Amino acid sequence: MELIITEKDNAARRIADILSGGTFDSSRENGVNVYEWGGKRCVGLSGHVVGVDFPPEYSDWRDVEPVELIDASVEKTPTKENIVATLRILARKAERVTIATDYDREGELIGKEAYEIVRDVNEDVPIRRVRFSSITENEVQNAFDEPDDLDFDLAAAGEARQIIDLVWGAALTRFLSLSAGQLGNDFISVGRVQSPTLKLIVDREREIQAFDPEDYWELFADLAKNGTTFEAQYFYRDEDDNEAERVWEEAVADEVYETLADRDAATVVDVNRRTRTDTPPTPFNTTQFIRAASAIGYSAQRAMSIAEDLYTAGYITYPRTDNTVYPDDLDPEELLDDFVGHATLGESAESLLEADEIVPTEGDEETTDHPPIHPTGEIPSRGDVSDDEWEIFELVVRRFFATVADAAVWEHLKVVTEVDDYRLKSNGKRLVEPGYHDVYPYFNTSENFVPDVDEGEELAIDDVELEEKQTQPPRRYGQSRLIETMEDLGLGTKSTRHNTLEKLYDRGYIESDPPRPTKLAMAVVDAAENYADRVVSEEMTAQLEADMDAIASGEATLNDVTDESREMLEEIFANLADSREEIGDHLRKSLKDDKRLGPCPECGEDLLVRQSRHGSYFVGCDGYPDCEFTLPLPSTGKPLILDSECEEHGLNEVKMLAGRQTFVHGCPLCKAEDAGEGPILGECPECGDEHGGELAVKTLQSGSRLVGCTRYPDCEYSLPLPRRGEIEVTDEYCDDHDLPELVIHNGDEPWELGCPICNYQEFQARESDTGSDLEALDGIGAKTVEKLADAGIESIDDLTESDPDTVADDVEGVSADRIRDWQAKA
DNA sequence: GCAAGGTC
Numbered sequence: 001m002e003l004i005i006t007e008k009d010n011a012a013r014r015i016a017d018i019l020s021g022g023t024f025d026s027s028r029e030n031g032v033n034v035y036e037w038g039g040k041r042c043v044g045l046s047g048h049v050v051g052v053d054f055p056p057e058y059s060d061w062r063d064v065e066p067v068e069l070i071d072a073s074v075e076k077t078p079t080k081e082n083i084v085a086t087l088r089i090l091a092r093k094a095e096r097v098t099i100a101t102d103y104d105r106e107g108e109l110i111g112k113e114a115y116e117i118v119r120d121v122n123e124d125v126p127i128r129r130v131r132f133s134s135i136t137e138n139e140v141q142n143a144f145d146e147p148d149d150l151d152f153d154l155a156a157a158g159e160a161r162q163i164i165d166l167v168w169g170a171a172l173t174r175f176l177s178l179s180a181g182q183l184g185n186d187f188i189s190v191g192r193v194q195s196p197t198l199k200l201i202v203d204r205e206r207e208i209q210a211f212d213p214e215d216y217w218e219l220f221a222d223l224a225k226n227g228t229t230f231e232a233q234y235f236y237r238d239e240d241d242n243e244a245e246r247v248w249e250e251a252v253a254d255e256v257y258e259t260l261a262d263r264d265a266a267t268v269v270d271v272n273r274r275t276r277t278d279t280p281p282t283p284f285n286t287t288q289f290i291r292a293a294s295a296i297g298y299s300a301q302r303a304m305s306i307a308e309d310l311y312t313a314g315y316i317t318y319p320r321t322d323n324t325v326y327p328d329d330l331d332p333e334e335l336l337d338d339f340v341g342h343a344t345l346g347e348s349a350e351s352l353l354e355a356d357e358i359v360p361t362e363g364d365e366e367t368t369d370h371p372p373i374h375p376t377g378e379i380p381s382r383g384d385v386s387d388d389e390w391e392i393f394e395l396v397v398r399r400f401f402a403t404v405a406d407a408a409v410w411e412h413l414k415v416v417t418e419v420d421d422y423r424l425k426s427n428g429k430r431l432v433e434p435g436y437h438d439v440y441p442y443f444n445t446s447e448n449f450v451p452d453v454d455e456g457e458e459l460a461i462d463d464v465e466l467e468e469k470q471t472q473p474p475r476r477y478g479q480s481r482l483i484e485t486m487e488d489l490g491l492g493t494k495s496t497r498h499n500t501l502e503k504l505y506d507r508g509y510i511e512s513d514p515p516r517p518t519k520l521a522m523a524v525v526d527a528a529e530n531y532a533d534r535v536v537s538e539e540m541t542a543q544l545e546a547d548m549d550a551i552a553s554g555e556a557t558l559n560d561v562t563d564e565s566r567e568m569l570e571e572i573f574a575n576l577a578d579s580r581e582e583i584g585d586h587l588r589k590s591l592k593d594d595k596r597l598g599p600c601p602e603c604g605e606d607l608l609v610r611q612s613r614h615g616s617y618f619v620g621c622d623g624y625p626d627c628e629f630t631l632p633l634p635s636t637g638k639p640l641i642l643d644s645e646c647e648e649h650g651l652n653e654v655k656m657l658a659g660r661q662t663f664v665h666g667c668p669l670c671k672a673e674d675a676g677e678g679p680i681l682g683e684c685p686e687c688g689d690e691h692g693g694e695l696a697v698k699t700l701q702s703g704s705r706l707v708g709c710t711r712y713p714d715c716e717y718s719l720p721l722p723r724r725g726e727i728e729v730t731d732e733y734c735d736d737h738d739l740p741e742l743v744i745h746n747g748d749e750p751w752e753l754g755c756p757i758c759n760y761q762e763f764q765a766r767e768s769d770t771g772s773d774l775e776a777l778d779g780i781g782a783k784t785v786e787k788l789a790d791a792g793i794e795s796i797d798d799l800t801e802s803d804p805d806t807v808a809d810d811v812e813g814v815s816a817d818r819i820r821d822w823q824a825k826a
Numbered sequence: 827g828c829a830a831g832g833t834c
Contacts, residue, residue: 008834046833059827106831161830161831185827186827189828495832496831
């Protein structure tokens with residue numbers, strides 16, 4: 001029996017399909033899919049199935065000095081036990097093993113991990129390696145016709161990275177955490193990739209804080225020709241003879257303004273017309289995909305998660321790639337053909353197929369692991385995917401369209417006019433040939449009108465404006481901009497960059513979007529810059545890359561590189577030893593600064609945002625236990641302390657971050673004071689008859705609101721109300737319950753909530769309508785729940801027990817892959 | 827309970 005090992009299940013299935021000509025059988029062992037045909041078995045790993053760590057005696061942070069980790073041994077242990085177990089069983093019976101992991105450095109290491117597991121149980125079996133850049137019939141057949149051996153040097157390069165990252169990361173993370181007394185969940189992390197990324201954000205924040213705005217003026221005039229007006233802006237030549245628009249002295253600005261306002265006409269002195277070719281974008285790699293998705297409102301994390309779902313469902317290719325050159329075996333015409341006749345995408349595809357020749361664009365990066373992200377030709381029907389998934393799918397399809405479309409052509413028209421010695425310029429642009437913009441409508445194509453004029457022509461001055469402005473601090477990095485910058489600096493990989501940002505959020509280093517660094521982050525970067533400069537610099541990665549290349553080419557060994565790295569870390573720790581307390585104090589102070597709201601009204605110490613043992617947030621006094629003053633915070637979301645301060649109490653306002661339900665809570669002390677009973681609505685249906693209880697709108701101290709009985713706590717009758725918006729009690733009464741109808745005013749459209757009892761009953765009815773826990777799964781909506789119910793699947797339990805292929809046959813528009821996906825999520 | 831890198 002020959003055993004073929006791939007990096008992931010998906011690849012295993014596709015390779016089995018190709019090599020078996022579609023005749024493979026599949027079975028499951030230990031929850032791992034095994035594909036079998038004609039004496040061959042193919043199994044997919046799940047990336048790394050073993051991980052590096054220190055021996056268990058190093059695991060207690062308090063018992064081990066961080067510096068000891070530098071020379072501690074590093075062990076490999078299985079992290080995916082079931083896959084390792086399956087691999088061992090299959091390897092024992094194998095007469096030949098073929099490693100078919102991804103064609104890149106990490107793939108070689110993952111391949112070596114599989115190699116070692118196989119060798120452990122089967123000393124003699126021949127083990128070979130195949131390499132292919134995309135899982136297509138040709139590439140895979142060729143690779144299996146010409147097998148090669150594992151490249152142990154390349155794998156060793158990856159192992160060196162693992163060891164260096166672990167040793168540096170763990171030793172420094174433990175040092176900082178111990179120095180500040182931050183153990184448990186709130187440790188203070190440091191790493192080769194996360195720390196330089198954090199420094200990017202912190203450096204930008206420092207620039208913003210140090211920024212000193214300067215006043216300047218800009219002048220605009222409306223010029224008219226034949227009754228239509230267009231804008232012109234004053235400019236001059238600066239000392240370097242460049243065109244400049246900003247006037248730095250008010251007196252000069254006033255003088256220009258008065259001259260322009262005084263004159264009726266400007267004379268055209270120069271007309272410059274040129275056409276510019278606007279070339280279509282290059283194929284999507286991960287970073288460019290994230291950037292484009294972010295431009296239409298998706299966070300990096302969300303975009304990648306949707307892309308992952310579309311990939312597993314078979315609609316797009318692998319979403320983690322650096323490649324921006326389509327492989328030779330991608331036939332653009334064939335792929336376009338798949339979209340012909342489609343309701344929303346067909347028209348674009350058909351127009352592209354009319355071209356005489358179809359030549360896709362190419363980016364600078366051509367790699368061996370995966371093709372650029374493109375559609376597979378399989379098109380989901382709208383019911384198969386959520387709106388967000390469709391939007392991302394369409395983006396990927398249209399990007400592919402754009403890469404095979406014609407260039408666009410713009411006509412630029414620059415008109416320079418003169419008033420006395422002052423000059424004005426107008427920049428017009430017109431899209432003459434829309435080209436790829438027709439099939440890729442995500443770029444801005446707004447035009448700017450400037451009419452045809454001739455030199456010497458006089459144009460009427462309609463209006464003149466003098467605008468006073470201030471220079472602005474540099475802008476914070478947005479998430480996609482950060483990911484691009486990380487790529488430019490070589491930080492992280494296509495698969496990890498977006499996770500690194502998520503990690504910085506989780507560690508309490510950044511908050512909000514665009515991300516802002518916390519005081520803790522500033523202190524961590526400070527400490528690292530002072531004592532371990534290397535770990536916050538992108539050069540550590542650059543050096544590591546060079547070292548890995550040296551290992552891969554045989555010029556250096558794993559030990560050369562890791563020994564040298566350990567020595568550098570020893571030196572850092574020698575310098576750190578005396579400063580432990582100083583660093584700890586600074587970190588502790590910054591941690592407190594991040595939680596501080598303002599003075600306690602009872603004792604004057606600081607009020608801090610704290611977290612109870614159960615995880616809920618509240619406001620407590622730093623003077624505790626001497627001062628027991630507390631204030632509640634809403635139970636939904638994570639509190640973010642805003643810059644704005646409450647005038648009455650001098651406390652910072654609080655915002656509750658809860659995804660789409662994010663809201664501003666305001667000053668917690670004001671909220672507590674406002675708490676109490678609002679307007680009476682009517683008789684309590686529970687105790688009104690007997691005890692005369694009445695229903696009132698109530699605000700709890702936490703800020704949440706409800707309709708409750710005035711006899712609380714004797715009567716606990718209550719109805720929920722929305723958290724946000726002003727509640728209006730109308731004159732309309734509900735016939736059934738004799739209560740006034742309510743309207744909620746929250747920004748946009750008023751929400752006619754109606755009678756609170758009717759509203760609650762409707763809400764409950766809706767809840768119990770589908771009544772299925774299936775709806776809790778990502779990607780299953782009410783319609784799909786109905787469809788599944790028709791096929792006899794009414795709960796998550798039903799779903800996990802069913803066979804995907806049978807269900808896919810029974811339920812229209814749901815693929816077996818999607819079902820497997822749900823089963824995995826369940 | 828540390829890193830970064832795979833993948834689900």
